[in-house]
Ligand SMILES: NC(=O)C1=CN([C@@H]2O[C@H](COP(=O)(O)OP(=O)(O)OC[C@H]3O[C@@H](n4cnc5c(N)ncnc54)[C@H](OP(=O)(O)O)[C@@H]3O)[C@@H](O)[C@H]2O)C=CC1
């Protein structure tokens with residue numbers, strides 16, 4: 001298989017690194033285009049084919065991943081529409097539906113996925129919208145393999161992709177904000193910033209492992225940390241006073257709304 005990326009940004013880089021590190025494809029099977037040359041340099045150093053011509057990628061690749069922002073779809077899809085006929089095209093963008101993408105790219109096999117940046121460290125979480133009629137099974141399996149090379153893949157009905165963005169696509173930013181706030185507070189309490197960052201990150205990693213491996217719910221695990229009259233309960237009173245669950249719920253609702261707006 002030859003895999004192409006249009007747009008040499010964060011997500012293309014994360015997916016491509018995963019595919020290379022996971023040994024799924026070799027550099028000579030990969031093509032990347034970007035409108036500005038400078039972004040291509042890091043890819044060229046890996047031995048990947050690079051070009052500023054999106055049509056070249058569309059012509060060379062069997063499967064093309066659209067690694068551009070949703071605002072660029074209107075410009076890029078008409079450019080590549082003829083070249084991708086009969087091939088696979090994967091959108092990783094919020095908003096645009098499979099039905100809309102099929103209208104823009106007639107005769108090609110359109111798919112949708114929602115990955116996240118932890119792909120960069122082989123710990124990605126990617127949702128792939130269920131295969132729709134005209135997509136060959138082997139092509140769909142190839143897309144699954146691309147994302148499985150750097151994490152876990154969930155196949156979901158397309159109408160759940162917005163929910164996935166709220167819980168996995170965008171959520172690395174929620175955790176990074178939480179870590180940043182903890183590091184700042186840790187510093188104010190006298191810890192060295194590097195030490196505070198490492199402590200917060202290790203605790204996040206360990207807590208995530210417990211959630212995945214203990215068989216216990218998040219609520220149960222939180223209760224295990226709380227001693228009666230102790231420090232954790234004192235800390236969590238601030239979560240309650242500031243409506244923590246309400247804030248998270250509202251953040252996820254806003255995320256879904258924005259995805260819906262981007263598709264209009
Ligand atoms: N970042 C994330 O965590 C996630 C992002 N996504 C989705 O992935 C997609 C890419 O996002 P992300 O990687 O973050 O974005 P980036 O801004 O990092 O990358 C987009 C790239 O597209 C290039 N580009 C813009 N216009 C063109 C064009 N006309 N032709 C060729 N290249 C072009 C830009 O080049 P230049 O800078 O030179 O203009 C840039 O390198 C988006 O649809 C986003 O919604 C999905 C899940 C998670």
Ligand SMILES: O=C(O)[C@@H]1CCC=N1
Nearest residue numbers: 093094165169170171
């Ligand atoms: O913020 C965004 O729109 C993209 C989609 C999911 C993560 N980043």
